Amino acid sequence: MDTISLDKKYIANTYARFPVEIVKGKGSLCYDETGKEYIDLATGIAVNTFGFSDEEWKSAVIAQLNAFSHTSNLYFTRPCARLAQILCDRTGMKKVFFSNSGAEANECAIKVARKYSEDKYGFGRHVIITLKNSFHGRTITTLSATGQDVFHTNFLPLTEGFRYATANDIDSVKEQIALGGVCAIMLEVVQGEGGVMPLDKKFLEDVYSICKEQDILLICDEVQTGNGRCGKLYAYQNYEILPDIVSTAKGLAGGLPMGATMLGEKVENTLTISSHGSTFGGNPVCAAGAISVIERIDDKLLQEVNEKSQFIINKLKNAKGVKSVSGLGLMLGIETEKDASEVIKACQDNGVLVIKAKNKVRLLPALNIPISLLEKAIDVLISAL
Numbered sequence: 001m002d003t004i005s006l007d008k009k010y011i012a013n014t015y016a017r018f019p020v021e022i023v024k025g026k027g028s029l030c031y032d033e034t035g036k037e038y039i040d041l042a043t044g045i046a047v048n049t050f051g052f053s054d055e056e057w058k059s060a061v062i063a064q065l066n067a068f069s070h071t072s073n074l075y076f077t078r079p080c081a082r083l084a085q086i087l088c089d090r091t092g093m094k095k096v097f098f099s100n101s102g103a104e105a106n107e108c109a110i111k112v113a114r115k116y117s118e119d120k121y122g123f124g125r126h127v128i129i130t131l132k133n134s135f136h137g138r139t140i141t142t143l144s145a146t147g148q149d150v151f152h153t154n155f156l157p158l159t160e161g162f163r164y165a166t167a168n169d170i171d172s173v174k175e176q177i178a179l180g181g182v183c184a185i186m187l188e189v190v191q192g193e194g195g196v197m198p199l200d201k202k203f204l205e206d207v208y209s210i211c212k213e214q215d216i217l218l219i220c221d222e223v224q225t226g227n228g229r230c231g232k233l234y235a236y237q238n239y240e241i242l243p244d245i246v247s248t249a250k251g252l253a254g255g256l257p258m259g260a261t262m263l264g265e266k267v268e269n270t271l272t273i274s275s276h277g278s279t280f281g282g283n284p285v286c287a288a289g290a291i292s293v294i295e296r297i298d299d300k301l302l303q304e305v306n307e308k309s310q311f312i313i314n315k316l317k318n319a320k321g322v323k324s325v326s327g328l329g330l331m332l333g334i335e336t337e338k339d340a341s342e343v344i345k346a347c348q349d350n351g352v353l354v355i356k357a358k359n360k361v362r363l364l365p366a367l368n369i370p371i372s373l374l375e376k377a378i379d380v381l382i383s384a385l
């Protein structure tokens with residue numbers, strides 16, 4: 001059986017896959033089973049930070065594979081400890097818990113928020129406010145945190161203790177707080193799955209000051225926006241805010257599964273022995289990949305991210321078929337006159353991989369995509385528009 005038939009027969013039917021089988025990739029180029037070449041502007045949904053099978057990343061991963069692959073969290077390992085140190089140095093966070101995915105990183109954030117509040121105020125102050133149109137994951141609890149009904153259908157009852165406010169409407173946040181029992185507000189600085197919608201600076205900074213005043217924890221879900229994607233190591237660093245908890249995953253380990261929940265000063269000691277754990281979390285191979293990724297995201301690279309972002313925006317701004325461009329850094333959403341799916345298909349036919357976010361075409365190129373390839377890909381996109 002060919003791969004597509006095999007997949008359709010044996011894989012659970014949860015993905016509307018494009019009829020393309022990827023067999024090889026290098027940097028921002030990849031190839032399907034017929035040998036057709038594509039310029040990749042999707043990076044496995046913001047995962048392949050430096051593209052496919054990057055040499056420097058591969059060396060770091062292979063070196064760790066040669067040293068040792070996995071041990072349990074019952075022993076100390078260097079890559080995990082070093083990665084936590086680097087993340088704390090670069091963010092002002094104090095401690096890190098490692099897991100394997102975005103949903104798990106958010107689960108940890110939710111547990112920390114609830115425990116912080118219960119330790120300090122006793123049981124009952126456990127509500128987490130999230131935003132309508134948000135996306136926080138697919139586990140039952142992170143689905144509950146996700147402020148979009150479409151994800152909830154068929155899976156009720158969800159975890160209790162979540163209430164939704166309207167993005168960029170501070171009064172809506174205040175109303176939800178006034179109902180009482182709130183321990184945290186969780187948000188994406190740029191709503192990814194919600195259609196690449198950046199939050200207003202003023203809204204973010206207002207939420208931050210309300211949180212500080214009322215000892216409500218601010219959780220930034222940087223699963224998609226983090227790791228250089230939005231022109232800073234973490235997107236919140238574009239604003240005058242300091243979250244209490246930052247969760248990340250996707251691009252962190254450059255193509256290996258890894259989640260991290262970074263804990264600020266208030267909550268650095270909230271998790272205690274046995275209060276949380278993960279078998280695979282902090283896997284040394286993933287951690288070695290992540291160190292190599294994070295160490296390369298320096299000021300020079302971030303400047304290039306912002307320059308490439310501006311380059312794309314400038315090219316698309318006046319292009320025919322574009323209604324609007326939203327986003328931050330190399331996380332961009334294009335509202336198109338044509339149906340987004342049609343545009344995506346035309347791009348694919350002409351050798352460019354882009355994806356969707358709500359009704360928009362979403363671009364998430366590798367942070368190190370050569371400008372010549374980026375230009376070529378955007379020209380294909382513009383013709384498709």
Ligand SMILES: *Cc1c(COP(=O)(O)O)cnc(C)c1O
Nearest residue numbers: 101102103135136137192223224
């Ligand atoms: C992708 C994503 C998640 C879920 O991450 P998984 O690794 O798929 O569990 C959570 N939050 C945001 C903002 C995301 O973009």
